[in-house]
Amino acid sequence: MVCARSRPTRRTEVLAVAVPAAVMLAVGLWGLDRGGIWRDEAVTFQVARRTVPQIWRLLHGVDAVHGLYYLVMHAVLAVRPGEVVLRLPSVCAAAAAAGMVAALGVRLARPRVGLWAGLLYAVTPLAGHYAQEGRSYALVAAGAAGATLLLARTLDGGTPRMWWAYGGVVAATCLLHELAVLVLCAHALTLALLRSPRAVWRSWTRAAGGAVTVLLPLVLESRRQSRQVEWLPVPDRESAESLLRAFAVGPEGAVFWGCVTLMAVGLLSGRTAAVTAPVMLVPPALLMLFSQVMPLYHERYVLYALAGAPLLVAAGPTCWSAGWPPSPDVPHAHGSSPRPACSPWRSSSSSCFRCTGTTARSRTARTTSPPSPPWRRARSAPATRCCSCRRWGGGRRSRIRQGSAGRGIWR
Numbered sequence: 001m002v003c004a005r006s007r008p009t010r011r012t013e014v015l016a017v018a019v020p021a022a023v024m025l026a027v028g029l030w031g032l033d034r035g036g037i038w039r040d041e042a043v044t045f046q047v048a049r050r051t052v053p054q055i056w057r058l059l060h061g062v063d064a065v066h067g068l069y070y071l072v073m074h075a076v077l078a079v080r081p082g083e084v085v086l087r088l089p090s091v092c093a094a095a096a097a098a099g100m101v102a103a104l105g106v107r108l109a110r111p112r113v114g115l116w117a118g119l120l121y122a123v124t125p126l127a128g129h130y131a132q133e134g135r136s137y138a139l140v141a142a143g144a145a146g147a148t149l150l151l152a153r154t155l156d157g158g159t160p161r162m163w164w165a166y167g168g169v170v171a172a173t174c175l176l177h178e179l180a181v182l183v184l185c186a187h188a189l190t191l192a193l194l195r196s197p198r199a200v201w202r203s204w205t206r207a208a209g210g211a212v213t214v215l216l217p218l219v220l221e222s223r224r225q226s227r228q229v230e231w232l233p234v235p236d237r238e239s240a241e242s243l244l245r246a247f248a249v250g251p252e253g254a255v256f257w258g259c260v261t262l263m264a265v266g267l268l269s270g271r272t273a274a275v276t277a278p279v280m281l282v283p284p285a286l287l288m289l290f291s292q293v294m295p296l297y298h299e300r301y302v303l304y305a306l307a308g309a310p311l312l313v314a315a316g317p318t319c320w321s322a323g324w325p326p327s328p329d330v331p332h333a334h335g336s337s338p339r340p341a342c343s344p345w346r347s348s349s350s351s352c353f354r355c356t357g358t359t360a361r362s363r364t365a366r367t368t369s370p371p372s373p374p375w376r377r378a379r380s381a382p383a384t385r386c387c388s389c390r391r392w393g394g395g396r397r398s399r400i401r402q403g404s405a406g407r408g409i410w411r
Contacts, residue, residue, distance in 0.1 A: 009111075016111035020118025021099030027122055028091035028131035033084050041134040045086055048073035062228060064221045068175040069136035090138035094131030097138070098122045100145040101307050105314055107152050108272040113314045120310035126246045130303055136176045137303045143173030144183045144304030148279055151187055151204075155196070160203065167207030171214040178218055179301045182283035184208045186305075189282055193274040232295040235288045243284055243299055247309040259309075262316030269315040276315075280308025 037045065047055060047063070047070050055074060059067040076089055102118025105111075121127055130137045150166040173180045191204060245251035248259040267273045284302045291297040 012111045013106050013114070016106050016115040017099050017102045017118065019115060020102045020122050021095045023119060024098035024122035024127070024131065025091065025095040027128050028094050032087055032091065032132055034132075035083075037083055037086065037134065041086060044070070044073055044134045045077070045081070048077045049081060050074070060221070062225060064218060064225055065178055066136055067218070068172075069139065069177075072139075073134075086134040087132055090133055090135070091131050093138040093142040094127055097142040097145045097307065098127070100142065100149050101310060104145070104149050104152060104276070104307070105272075105311055107149070107156070108275055108311075109269070109315055109318060113272075113311075113318055117310040117314035120249055120313055121307065124247070124249055124306065124310065125251075126299070126303065126306060130300065135300075137300045140173055140177045140180050141304040141306065143169060143176060144180055144279070145307045147173060147183060148187070148275065148307065151190070152275055154203075155194070155200065163203045163207045166204075167210045170208065171211040173304075174211060174215045175218060177301070178215060178222060179283075179287065179296070180304060181212065181215060182286050182302075183279065183304060184211070185286060186278035186282040189278040190275050193278070194271065226294075229296060232291070232298060234295050235291050235297040239297065240284075240288065243302070246299055247280070247306055249313075259313050262314075263309065263312040265316035266312030266314075269312070269318065272315045273312065276308040276311040278308070280305050280312065 043063075044066075047058060050058070052071070052074065055067075055070050059070075063070070072089070073086070077085060079085065098118045098121045101121045102114040105114030105117040107114075127141075130141070147166060147169045150162060150169060154162040154166060170180075170184065173183070187204070187208075191201060196204075244260070245256060248256045250256050250259070267277055283305045284297075287297050287302055
């Protein structure tokens, strides 16, 4: 069988990921040598220049939450200590995060959505600010984006080893900053929205449980150092509004309201929204709620949630052009009688992201199958084995342009 994904398509996907990463790298490197460092960066520089035993003793008194980052920077600054080298890991991490946001858009929707999502992430002022800061937040954002991408790939029909990779990335990200553990809550909501089968839940629970187990010693140690964040205020409505404006490309005017409108429309993008909306909404919401009892909220602690915003914005025009919301009666591609459309959040427990419209359980195409929801591809050929995702899918990757039945997001 000839692979349905041709070489031009592969090149398009690579470019859709590489261009945002290159733009973010250029933005991060622009003016990196400012001729001075601020207080927190100075702490990073001073601590990272110490020996490993000295760093270890320090972490038992203060800054245990940044312990892994200090050890990483100890190795980096050993090459050449300086202002630019201090910020260079954050620049590279921000570029990687922009590329992974684009890769998520490519996987969940199409290369165009991935390209725009990655570019929007790269030009967002909040991402550019922390890309040039010698702290761990850009690295945490990259780790969370990588974990979300691994989750999407694993739900595409990945091997069990990918769950181990997912758990390892989540554990490393949480060790860089313990509040990144809230991304697991976002991923749990994603599995619930997609109505994942029990086998997927069991695998995810093992991976997430392993990451949390690795994190527990850090949580216990940092709990004794909670006085370091006593200066944080209790978040209120203005804090939520400020974060929303920070997640947009422009914090005011038509640009901001345009982004908000496209985010709202992007919530109708089916599985794309099921993966990206929880990443954007759940960690900030949970941290703000918890901070009503014990203040821990700051926008930099949830920088990794920014990855969901540009994906929703980029998916918005696609949903708009697809004729959302879907009509109650969706005509069937094979000409059978219509039936009410399914919820856009629902997914078959045995279908994968790329070969939607088919299931792994059925090995042959059914000519009398029920009509497909509008976000799935129409099948026009007997089912064959797809060599790109190793699932059973339609022989022709084509759509039937008939009303709203063929204008789904999987194009």
